[in-house]
Amino acid sequence: MSRPATALGWAAAAADELIGLVIHPALPRLLFGIDPLVDEMPEEAHLAADVDLDRIRQLFRIVSPDAGRCR
Numbered sequence: 001m002s003r004p005a006t007a008l009g010w011a012a013a014a015a016d017e018l019i020g021l022v023i024h025p026a027l028p029r030l031l032f033g034i035d036p037l038v039d040e041m042p043e044e045a046h047l048a049a050d051v052d053l054d055r056i057r058q059l060f061r062i063v064s065p066d067a068g069r070c071r
Contacts, residue, residue, distance in 0.1 A: 021059045
C-alpha cells in the first residue's frame with residue numbers, strides 16, 4: 001500500500017485495506033449461506049468475544065508494519 005502524504009489520508013487508506021482483508025473474504029461465504037449471518041451487531045462490551053480481534057490486529061500489522069513503533 002502506498003503511503004498518502006497526510007495522516008488522515010493514511011488512515012483512510014489503511015481502513016480501506018483492512019476492509020478488503022477482513023470483510024471481502026467473508027462476504028461470499030455469508031451471501032451463499034456457507035456461514036450464518038448474525039442477527040444483531042455485537043455489543044461493544046462483548047466485542048472481543050464476538051469478533052476475532054487477534055485476527056484484526058494481525059491484519060493491521062500487515063497494513064501498517066510500523067504500528068508497533070507508534071505506541
